[in-house]
Structures are given as structure tokens and as C-alpha cells.
Amino acid sequence: MTDSTTHRGRPSVIIQGVRKRFTLNHALSLKDTVVAWIRRRRLSSTFDALKGVDIVIDEGESVAILGLNGSGKSTLLKLVSGVMEPDEGAVLTRGRVAGLIEVGAGFHPELSGRENVYLNAAILGMSRREIEERYDEIVAFSEIEQFIDQEVKHYSSGMFMRLAFSVAIHVEVDVLLVDEILSVGDAPFREKCRLKFEELIAAGKTLVVVSHDLDMVRELCTRGIVISKGQVVFDGDIERATELVES
Template sequence: MTQQTAIKPSIIIDGVRKRFTLNHAYSLKDTVVSWIRRRKLTSEFEALKGIDLAISEGESVAVLGLNGSGKSTLLKLISGVMEPDEGEVLTRGRVAGLIEVGAGFHPELSGRENVFLNAAILGMKKHEIEARYDEIVAFSEIEQFIDQEVKHYSSGMFMRLAFSVAIHVELDVLLVDEILSVGDAPFREKCRLKFEELIAQRKTLLIVSHDLDMVRELCSRGVVLNRGEVVYDGPVEGAVRLVES
């Protein structure tokens, strides 16, 4: 009898809550008027309300929902950019995240210098970066601008370089948050093919996107958030139908 290897979880999210304090006074005048009228200057917003999820090694999962539903907050917690107020987030292996355009880039440094900086942040050793540097730059298609300070880059150029660095890391989990929306059509297609390559390699993908056609093509599972709560977790087609309705 053949013994099957148990599938290990790549991500475990256990009872996670995240709150933010909202400031309602945007000037000295607002502060004084609110103080005189005894209005609260701040309020608490609960972005995630006790999220429980387990994502297996090799799964491709779409996280869907309206703006403000908690999708980006969830990815930031998984990436380690933020910590939960309650609960626990556990990840297995090396996590690479494309959470915000230009995140991890220093505006005063050149593209070349930022490749080394960003790759180091993602856990690559100097010799690993040097070995993959030409491949990273070639994929980004911005060779002629690589020695220019990135503060002069467009959002599309930021995205190309950030995506190229992230996918050339020896990653186990890739987090993508709507970042590909700033790219042109040929580059988005190039990225889609890279996603398919990572899926074939049994890497774990967690994708936040409003591109439902891409989600259908790349993901087998969909999680829908609404006001910080999971309202659907199942086959991706059901998640897409719920979002479209």
C-alpha cells in the first residue's frame, strides 16, 4: 500500500483581528471645534474581525471583495508588514510580497542599487542577487533606466522592477495585491505566464485582484471578504459569482 504524503499548510491565520484608529481632526481648527463641542477626535475601525484561514502548500488562492473589505490588510499581516492585534499568523518558507508599488525601494537610489536592496529585504544573499541580477533586469525590461534614481520612475516602472525582483527570489509563498493593474497589457501577460510557471512548481500564491478573468485562470480557490469577515471560502468560480452579483 502506497503511503501518501500529507499536504502541509503554507499559511495559517488563526482568529486574527486588526484595528486602526481613525483621526477625525485634520487641522488645528477641527481639533479646537471638536474639543469645544466635546466631539471625539478619533474612532476605532476594525478592519479584520476574527479571520480563520488555512492555505495549503501549492494552493493558488484569490482574495476578493469590495474596497475596504480587509483584503490588503490581510496580505500585509501575512507578509509581516503589520502584526495582528489578536490572533496569530503563521507562514512556512520564504514569503515574497508585492503589496504596494515601490514598497522596499529607496527613492534616492538607482534601480540597480534598489535591486540589491529589495532582494536583500526579501531574504536573498549577495551572491544570489549577483547571480540573478541580469535575469531580473532583463525581465523588468527597463535596462536603459536601471542606473537612474527610482524617484524618477513611473508607477509602471516601479511595478516591473518590484515584480521582477520578487519572482526571482527562491520563494515558497508569493503575495500579490492588485499591483499588476499599473502594467501594460504585454507585461501583464508576461507576468501571468510567470504565475503559471510558479503554480506548476507548486508554489503557494495568494492574489488580491479585481481582474476576475485572471483570477478564474490562475486560482482554484476563492476567499471573499466583506467588512472584515470571511463570507465565502470555496471554489473560485463561486467566489467570482458572489463578487459579480
């Protein structure tokens, strides 16, 4: 059940015939391996997380990738971000792409919050000049100014998430990928993040969101792509897409 979507702007993301396959290991120990060998059972099998996916996302679009757990949503986002490569097909992007997929993955626990801002921002592609220009804004958004010179290993999970998210969202990007990160944090901070997303959309940035929060994606996105068992089953209006997921 796929709507035909008309692409009027220039594409920001092109996904052509993408297939991603994972190998599943069924032997958890040496004993399992020996038993499987004796009984002539397979030690591994393959699983297609994505099967021939074709999607075009235009510059300035706000798109939600929806579906049940295990449908392939997060895998698709990781392919677009460059964290993974497809086994078949191609993924093309235009401009700078930043993925809020594993927030804080580049943070070092022994370094202070200040040092980690510079480190993580550099990993996300910001130059030192860009970091220095945005440093005060990043810290203010995180609301942990008084703890910024403490080692992050002493941060609570909420403090860590705030700082990591604040760094990521202040990167100058053309395409922003977001994977379920607003499921953590308190309500006021989530609202602040939502408003920041709206600001980026208004500035013409391309937003691709994976989330189970259907109310949020209705507010932020105009287009919904529903994936089931690794295939696109719907691509069109966000209201219709969320209805399909809810049914």
C-alpha cells in the same frame, strides 16, 4: 455562506481568530480639536477591519482573496506578510514569504537601477550570492537593460514598476502574496507576469492574490475566499467565489 474546505497538504498559512482594529482620527486640525473638545465630541473612533478571521491555506494552493473595497482584503495580506500584526489571534506562515504589496517600497530614487536591484532584493530577503546569480534574469525580465545604470528618479512610472516587480518576482519564496499590482503596466508585460505566476504555481509555490481582475484570478487560482465587512462569507471553488462577487 462558507464552504468547508478540506486541507490535505501541510499548511503554508494559518490565520486563527484574527482581528485587526484601526483608530480613525476625526480632528484634522487644531481648530477641529478645540471645537470637538468644546462640543464634547469624540476626537477618534475605532474600526474593525477584520473580525475573527479563520483561514488555512495549504502548500501549493493558489488562492484569491475577493471582496469589495474596504472589506479587509489588503489588511489581511499585510498581516500575512508581517507588515502588520493582529490585535487578536495569530498568523502563522511556513517558509519564506514575499509580498508584492507595495512594489518598489524599498527603492531609493538617488540610486541607479542596478544599485536598487541589489538593495531591494536584499530587503526582500535574498543573499548577495542569490542576487548575483539572478541579476541578469531580473534585468532582462524588466526590459529596461539600457537604462539600468540611470538613477531611478529619472524613470517613468512604467519603467520603475517593471524593475520593482521583476526584483520581487525573482525572490526565491515559498509563499507569494500579490496585491493588485497587475492593474498597472501594458498588456504584454501583464501577460508576461501572469505566465511567471503560472510558472511559480507549477513549481508548487503557494500563491495568495488580492485582485479585482476576476478573469485573471479565474485563470490563476483554484480557490476563492470572499471577505465582506472584515469577515469571511465564502471559502471554496473559485468560480463560485467570483460569481458571488459579481452578483
